[in-house]
Amino acid sequence: MGTLETLKRAFKTPEIRKRLLYTLLMLVVVRLGCQIPIPFLSDNVIKEILRPDGNALALLFGGKASNAQDALGIFSAFTGGSMEKMSIFALNITPYITSSIIMQLLTIAIPKLDEIQKDGEEGRKKIAEITRYLTVGLALIESTAMTIGFANQKFFDTTKAVYGSSMHDIRKWAVIITGVLCMTAGSAILMWIGEQITEKGVGNGISIVLTINIISGLPADVAGLFSNFVGADGLSIGSRLLNTLIIIAVLVGIVVLVVILQGAVRKIGVQMSQKVQGRRQVGGQQSNIPLRVNTAGVIPVIFASSLLQFPVVILQFFGKSPKWTNYLSQSHWLQPANLKYSLGFLVYILLIIFFAYFYTSITFNPREVAKNLNDRGGFITGIRSGKPTVEYLTKVLNKIILIGAVGLCIVATIPILASGVSGAQLGFGGTSIIIIVGVILETLETIKSMITERNYSRVKGIF
Numbered sequence: 001m002g003t004l005e006t007l008k009r010a011f012k013t014p015e016i017r018k019r020l021l022y023t024l025l026m027l028v029v030v031r032l033g034c035q036i037p038i039p040f041l042s043d044n045v046i047k048e049i050l051r052p053d054g055n056a057l058a059l060l061f062g063g064k065a066s067n068a069q070d071a072l073g074i075f076s077a078f079t080g081g082s083m084e085k086m087s088i089f090a091l092n093i094t095p096y097i098t099s100s101i102i103m104q105l106l107t108i109a110i111p112k113l114d115e116i117q118k119d120g121e122e123g124r125k126k127i128a129e130i131t132r133y134l135t136v137g138l139a140l141i142e143s144t145a146m147t148i149g150f151a152n153q154k155f156f157d158t159t160k161a162v163y164g165s166s167m168h169d170i171r172k173w174a175v176i177i178t179g180v181l182c183m184t185a186g187s188a189i190l191m192w193i194g195e196q197i198t199e200k201g202v203g204n205g206i207s208i209v210l211t212i213n214i215i216s217g218l219p220a221d222v223a224g225l226f227s228n229f230v231g232a233d234g235l236s237i238g239s240r241l242l243n244t245l246i247i248i249a250v251l252v253g254i255v256v257l258v259v260i261l262q263g264a265v266r267k268i269g270v271q272m273s274q275k276v277q278g279r280r281q282v283g284g285q286q287s288n289i290p291l292r293v294n295t296a297g298v299i300p301v302i303f304a305s306s307l308l309q310f311p312v313v314i315l316q317f318f319g320k321s322p323k324w325t326n327y328l329s330q331s332h333w334l335q336p337a338n339l340k341y342s343l344g345f346l347v348y349i350l351l352i353i354f355f356a357y358f359y360t361s362i363t364f365n366p367r368e369v370a371k372n373l374n375d376r377g378g379f380i381t382g383i384r385s386g387k388p389t390v391e392y393l394t395k396v397l398n399k400i401i402l403i404g405a406v407g408l409c410i411v412a413t414i415p416i417l418a419s420g421v422s423g424a425q426l427g428f429g430g431t432s433i434i435i436i437v438g439v440i441l442e443t444l445e446t447i448k449s450m451i452t453e454r455n456y457s458r459v460k461g462i463f
Helices: 003-012 014-033 043-050 065-072 074-078 094-109 111-117 120-152 168-200 205-229 237-263 299-317 323-327 336-363 366-375 387-422 430-462
Strands: 265-272 274-277 280-283 286-292 378-380
Touching (some): 003 014, 014 168, 014 205, 074 205, 094 111, 094 205, 094 336, 120 168, 205 430, 237 430, 265 387, 286 387, 299 323, 299 336, 299 387, 299 430, 336 387, 366 378, 366 387, 378 387
Antiparallel strands (some): 265 378, 274 280
């Protein structure tokens, strides 16, 4: 079933059409909220936001939007421009993403949480509840730090606040508290919207909200790309046409590479032992263990980028930008005139590979898989149960992790290389494309499953 055929069938099915429309409605609410600024912003900040290319953070980073974009990196893409607009959804769902990753790590480190997670549906609900509380806590901390930083930069006009007191400090802190509450509540609302989409809509709500935020910035980024390479002065018609074809080829190539990387699976053959029940023999079926080549998803790229950009963001919030931070900034990498800064790029690649192995090691346990196989009377074809199975799974896993990590490095490198060689600022990167493609494929699979399940239920009802 093709993509267009899937969507046609989905909209012809009342139940699925209702879910799709509900999802679209929630996404409209998300994008509207990203345009509503937090209260008491000063006039110059509001003017900056209202500009066609408005970026309030440009005021914070010396009036240069590119510096703000480079410093915030993935965070800016994930918030869908709400950070630059200083909206009530400024934090967006980044606190939830962070808390989910933290919970995954804690589940491995704390046996009690591991037991709760394995306790069926009730355990998953408990973990989800803890994740929600952790999300609100992180949002509160992040919004407090950000609002105080903005207040110190005089982004707020405390004269607009009337709280029954003429004391400037009281008004200032009242404005700060208002900003903290707005951003924290905005993050909590988006978390709720994501959960509602999962329950009443189509697909994973949090992933879909994240994807629509990233997609919202792509048109401007692609337009800027064509403006730099196609619309530049002094170019002949032939050069413009050639540059257009190159841009389209690179973008299509990245998407195709991501689709291949996301869909690549290493299947390990499994044979189930035969058992005698009464007068019948059961079991003996052949199956497989599907191991994704990109086992860690986009997490290694996020971790690597965040780790390198963290000191840059902190220093720039304090109005400092020492020269050594150029080694950590992607906009300075792979530039022919300043290749020395590409040392940071090499560190970036090594970090991606490291986190690919690290994250997979805490989410996939070969020893546990071998134990489950043994308990169910199964074994890997040609491999003895027990320790040999663990060693075999570990060996195969290490190979495919390296392949997946190299694929991630290639996807992440292409936009950086294009930016370094051309000098153009690219707002999107390999991380964004991986997320978009992955979520779209996952959502389409969910819709196909819904259509198949409905058809099965109808046939079952007839007979």
